[in-house]
Amino acid sequence: xxxxxxxxxxxxxxxxxxxxxxxxxxxxxxxxxxxxxxxxxxxxxxxxxxxxxxxxxxxxxxxxxxxxxxxxxxxxxxxxxxxxxxxxxxxxxxxxxxxxxxxxxxxxxxxxxxxxxxxxxxxxxxxxxxxxxxxxxxxxxxxxxxxxxxxxxxxxxxxxxxxxxxxxxxxxxxxxxxxxxxxxxxxxxxxxxxxxxxxxxxxxxxxxxxx
Numbered sequence: 001x002x003x004x005x006x007x008x009x010x011x012x013x014x015x016x017x018x019x020x021x022x023x024x025x026x027x028x029x030x031x032x033x034x035x036x037x038x039x040x041x042x043x044x045x046x047x048x049x050x051x052x053x054x055x056x057x058x059x060x061x062x063x064x065x066x067x068x069x070x071x072x073x074x075x076x077x078x079x080x081x082x083x084x085x086x087x088x089x090x091x092x093x094x095x096x097x098x099x100x101x102x103x104x105x106x107x108x109x110x111x112x113x114x115x116x117x118x119x120x121x122x123x124x125x126x127x128x129x130x131x132x133x134x135x136x137x138x139x140x141x142x143x144x145x146x147x148x149x150x151x152x153x154x155x156x157x158x159x160x161x162x163x164x165x166x167x168x169x170x171x172x173x174x175x176x177x178x179x180x181x182x183x184x185x186x187x188x189x190x191x192x193x194x195x196x197x198x199x200x201x202x203x204x205x206x207x208x209x210x211x
Contacts, residue, residue, distance in 0.1 A: 024184060025184070026078065026184075028076055028182075029052075030071035031073035032047070032072050033049045033071040036068040040059075040061075040066045041059045043066060043175075045058065052092055054176060057069055059161070060171070061101070061162055062170035063165060064162065066160045066161050069158070069159045070156060070157070071157050071178045078182060079147060083185045084140065084184050085185060086136055086138040087139060087141060087182055088135040088180070089134045089157050090131050090179040090180075092130070092175065092176040094128055095125035096127065097171055100167075102162060103161060103162070105160045106159055108141050108156070110145075119134040119141065120134070157178050197209050
């Protein structure tokens with residue numbers, strides 16, 4: 001009886017574990033970056049913001065703000081049925097001189113449209129590459145997300161930088177990479193057995209084990 005009870009406890013415990021959701025994350029760097037039109041400074045070689053390789057998308061600012069540097073086609077594969085918990089954007093950037101350069105805006109692109117909260121900071125850019133994280137594992141940027149939104153080719157980031165004051169020389173902003181980390185939970189799968197049999201032995205045989 002004790003053995004049977006132990007077996008039932010183990011089976012029940014296993015089923016509870018299988019039904020629990022688990023946390024996971026995916027990290028991707030963008031495939032495609034472009035300089036969107038606007039009244040600001042245009043980005044030169046925007047496609048070079050695709051990887052951390054010391055090849056840069058650049059723009060010059062002097063009491064001005066850049067046009068949006070939009071990066072899409074991140075290639076996520078969040079499983080269907082997952083719940084999106086938060087999104088981080090890691091911007092690797094520098095300035096030709098300090099101080100004076102900083103974020104103007106950091107926003108997400110959902111369904112091809114720049115949307116949601118602006119999570120720019122007032123951190124002064126340095127002359128060496130530095131990575132700053134915008135968002136968090138629980139930050140949804142004021143939007144509602146599905147796995148399909150994240151996996152879409154038109155999901156991404158729109159980034160602008162500025163030198164807000166006219167004092168001093170113009171600054172060249174260089175962006176090496178814009179990376180996205182997506183945090184999510186996905187329910188695990190629970191399965192019932194397909195085939196049961198009674199194995200031979202000295203004990204009592206099971207009747208209709210297939211049931």
